[in-house]
Amino acid sequence: MSVPKVEAFARALRGEVVTSVRTASAAKVASRVSTLGEAFDDIESARTEAARIKDEVLDRLRDLLLEFEARATARRIQVHWASDAAEANRVVLEICRRVAEPGAIVAKAKSMATEEIGLNSALEGAGFRPIETDLGEYVVQIDGDHPSHIVTPIIHKNRVDVARSFVREGLGPYTEDPAELTMQARAKLRDVFRQASVGVSGANFLIAETGRIVLVENEGNNRFSTTAPRVHIAVAGIEKLLPSERELPLFLKLLAGSATGQRLTTYVHLISGPREANDPDGPEEVHVIFLDNGRTRVLEGRYREILRCIRCGACLNVCPVYRQVSGHAYRHVYSGPIGAVLAPALEGIDAIGDLAKASTLCGACEEVCPVKIPIPRMLLELRDEAARAGLGKRDIPWKRFATLAGSELLWRAGLTLLPIARKLPSALGREWAQKREMPMREGRSFREWWRERS
Amino acid sequence: MLTCLCDAFYGEVGIATVEVLQRIGCRVEFPAEQTCCGQPPFNAGDWAASRAVAERCRTVFELDDPASVVVTPSSSCAAMLREGYAMLFPDWTLRAQVFEFGEFLVRHRGIVEWPGRLRREEPIRAVYHRACHGRGLHLGDLHERLLGTVEGIEWVGLPQAEQCCGFGGAFSATHPKVSTGIGMEKLAQVATTGAEMLVSGDMGCLMHLKGLLSRQHSPIEVRHFAQVLAEAQ
Amino acid sequence: MAVQKPVVDGDWELLRIRLESLGAELRTIESLEEIRGRRAIWDTRLADLAIDLGLIAAGVWDAEVGLSIAEFAIGETGSVVLAAGPESARLGSLAPPLNVVFVRRLVATLEDAFALGMPAATTVIVTGPSRTADIEGILVRGVHGPGAVWVVREP
Missing domain, CATH: 1.20.1050 (Glutathione S-transferase Yfyf (Class Pi); Chain A, domain 2)
Structure with missing residues (x-):
């Protein structure tokens, strides 16, 4: 029996990574519960309402996108459309080439969309210097690593890892104090903000009615990256729209509570466009690049509700499998339960459909999801789709199982033989018995007991 | 069934x-x-x-x-x-x-109390593991509340109760490292409570946890919800 | 047409508690003596106060203190709402290690804040000091933005 990829990752993972991920995840699960409990009288109806609004957005997506474009354009925000990653990167590069010198610094605020399109390598390939300015993303970048979590990119690293990287990069003397490490990064990245010609961010919400870009963050690097450079470019998936700002309080509270257990993130930035004539600072140009990259296809298919996602990461934090395998096992920018659906939905099940099987279907993800995405149902549907497409190995001969279960006689014969069968060598049995005793019949047989007493 | x-x-x-x-x-x-x-x-x-x-x-x-x-x-x-x-x-x-x-x-049936006492000499310290499929059925803490009325058991809360046991059916055999890793984490939480008995409403979870416990030669007793009620007289 | 729920005013004591739990402070004007003579950048509407406090005019990147005026504050979340405009540099509330924010009006909740209306200009809702928990989930304040935020109630 060949080992599934996620399982193989888990076997190769260092124990301390599991510890880091587990500890941080458990803390976030606890703070999420207490914060949302205080923020909402009825969290259940808040989640239902948020799901309804997101569904409405998906239903009216075309109209809302056009409305946003019209409003934003009236604010002098330039709106671009990219059908795939290459097109999105091309738009960014065209802007950079127009406004910045070769070799110019591009300040990157944390953004999953730019991870998705691989913007950093596109910028580097064109001779620019993209620098991640979120502390975690910065560490990921200098280590040549990938984020292992949507919200906390270096959940898989500990302070010693960060300390070693900072010494290597010449940020300061070796220290394992998180506060001192943070200050070393602050000093280094200040220069980046001052020197950058272009700032690139994602977007948390785009408001159709007002044409504004909404960004949330805690560190302040996002505000710097979108304020200090001459040009700000926001790359956003087309599903990021909200009809109006009236929906924002609900979503801001759900996002902050679900992601980091805060009532509100430290900064909620409502960007109305480039600086006005008399403003002392602010960007001269603001661009929004709408990214499709497979989303329209997802919108029309079986996994449509996955586009409700607001990237809070709560499903990762609560997921028992994620805690054992960490984000890299998912081999995609979107990891954890959301990634197990979104990655194959965007890329195709033949590419990465195996993720759907790396789940116990426990349903904790759906329970915490602020927009009630039915992730377990989608994982089942992905498994069905993969099986029908003839993908994946059949570990267990289910057809034979069905034959057995199709007849009382065969079924009972099978049960009688089980105590013998469990002694036979089988790949599945071996895997089970690595760390667990095989089950055995305990006490009386129900069927015999029932027969005897009736 | x-x-x-x-x-x-x-x-x-x-x-x-x-x-x-x-x-x-x-x-x-x-x-x-x-x-x-x-x-x-x-x-x-x-x-x-x-x-x-x-x-x-x-x-x-x-x-x-x-x-x-x-x-x-x-x-x-x-x-x-x-x-x-x-x-x-x-x-x-x-x-x-x-x-x-x-x-x-x-x-x-509207049963909110289970009159009866566990036939043990000493009260036993126990934890309840909520089976994950109870989520979809919206069972909440229904089992714990009924079990809480049985005499002779000292119930202690299980930390991180929302966490799965790691069984997941065929998953337990196709992803044994992940499955047992999750199970060990569950048992670590059980251990923090000092419980002598682990109760759940689903034999899938219990078969898996039992398999891990007996490999560790743990003295923790594993019982199904129905067995506890049946034993309480 | 639904009737708009009236905007509810907030409780200053709750704001104080929220700010403190965030690692920020509700300050009196008198306590600003502490920043006397510092290098600062301020909202031009605060020029008189800056002179009174003997503040030394500095650029965004050199200032030790940024003085801002909020449109209003939000009690439930412990936030202040800052709008961009010709009177103040956007980076003035972000780059200096200490941000002093003057505020007159307080609304109760985030919903009230949006019902009252967010400023049309680029706006930031600031809730406490800049923070990160990227390294082992340990909270560190002042990562890129100010590590200290003082909110001063204007009479």
């Missing part, structure tokens, strides 16, 4: 379930031709194989009949009948009333 695991290994859980049902005045039938509900192949993605098994189950338990009441000591089998079949057969409607065992006692 007995469930595969109780049919194969844990007959005592089925017996306890029947004893409890009879004690509260139910007339229990056991259709001997029952086999499996079809969940294992369903979860594995082989819906064709699952449909074949599920169709048989629909007939055996008369699931088209509103007068039929099905009780099973497993939230996972109950969830399969109530939610899984809706996915397998989009044009079919479940008419029978299907209950997870604890749900039947509390919600259908």
Whole structure:
């Protein structure tokens, strides 16, 4: 029996990574519960309402996108459309080439969309210097690593890892104090903000009615990256729209509570466009690049509700499998339960459909999801789709199982033989018995007991 | 509905379930031709194989009949009948009333107290593990509340109760490292409570945790919800 | 047409508690003596106060203190709402290690804040000091933005 990829990752993972991920995840699960409990009288109806609004957005997506474009354009925000990653990167590069010198610094605020399109390598390939300015993303970048979590990119690293990287990069003397490490990064990245010609961010919400870009963050690097450079470019998936700002309080509270257990993130930035004539600072140009990259296809298919996602990461934090395998096992920018659906939905099940099987279907993800995405149902549907497409190995001969279960006689014969069968060598049995005793019949047989007493 | 695991290994859980049902005045039938509900192949993605098994189950338990009441000591089998079949057969409607065992006692029969005492010399310290399939059935803390009224047990809260045991059916064999890793984490939480007994409402979880415990030669007793109620006299 | 729920005023004591739990402070004007003579950048509407406090005019990147005026504060979340405009540099509330924010009006909740209306200009809702928990989930304040935020109630 060949080992599934996620399982193989888990076997190769260092124990301390599991510890880091587990500890941080458990803390976030606890703070999420207490914060949302205080923020909402009825969290259940808040989640239902948020799901309804997101569904409405998906239903009216075309109209809302056009409305946003019209409003934003009236604010002098330039709106671009990219059908795939290459097109999105091309738009960014065209802007950079127009406004910045070769070799110019591009300040990157944390953004999953730019991870998705691989913007950093596109910028580097064109001779620019993209620098991640979120502390975690910065560490990921200098280590040549990938984020292992949507919200906390270096959940898989500990302070010693960060300390070693900072010494290597010449940020300061070796220290394992998180506060001192943070200050070393602050000093280094200040220069980046001052020197950058272009700032690139994602977007948390785009408001159709007002044409504004909404960004949330805690560190302040996002505000710097979108304020200090001459040009700000926001790359956003087309599903990021909200009809109006009236929906924002609900979503801001759900996002902050679900992601980091805060009532509100430290900064909620409502960007109305480039600086006005008399403003002392602010960007001269603001661009929004709408990214499709497979989303329209997802919108029309079986996994449509996955586009409700607001990237809070709560499903990762609560997921028992994620805690054992960490984000890299998912081999995609979107990891954890959301990634197990979104990655194959965007890329195709033949590419990465195996993720759907790396789940116990426990349903904790759906329970915490602020927009009630039915992730377990989608994982089942992905498994069905993969099986029908003839993908994946059949570990267990289910057809034979069905034959057995199709007849009382065969079924009972099978049960009688089980105590013998469990002694036979089988790949599945071996895997089970690595760390667990095989089950055995305990006490009386129900069927015999029932027969005897009736 | 007995469930595969109780049919194969844990007959005592089925017996306890029947004893409890009879004690509260139910007339229990056991259709001997029952086999499996079809969940294992369903979860594995082989819906064709699952449909074949599920169709048989629909007939055996008369699931088209509103007068039929099905009780099973497993939230996972109950969830399969109530939610899984809706996915397998989009044009079919479940008419029978299907209950997870604890749900039947509390919600259908209105039993909120279980008069009785565990026959032990000393009160036993116990934790309850919520089976994950209870989420879809919205069972909440229904089992814990009923068990809390049984005398002779000191219940302690299980930290990180929302965490799965790691069983996940075929997952436990296809992803053994992940599955046992999750299970060990669950047992570590159990250990923090100092519990002498681990109780749950689903033998899937308990089979897996029991397998881990006995490999560690742990003295922790593993009991199904139905067994605790049956033992309390 | 639904009737708009009236905007509810907030409780200053609750704001104080919220700010403190965030690691920020509700300050009196008198307590600003502490920043006397510092290098600062301020909202031009605060020029008189800056002179009174003997503040030394500095650029965004050199200032030790940034003085801002909020449109209003939000009690439930412990936030202040800052709008961009010709009177103040956007980076003035972000780059200096200490941000002093003057505020007159307080609304109760985030919903009230949006019902009252967010400024049309680029706006930031600031809730406490800049923070990160990227390294082992340990909270560190002042990562890129100010590590200290003082909110001063204007009479």
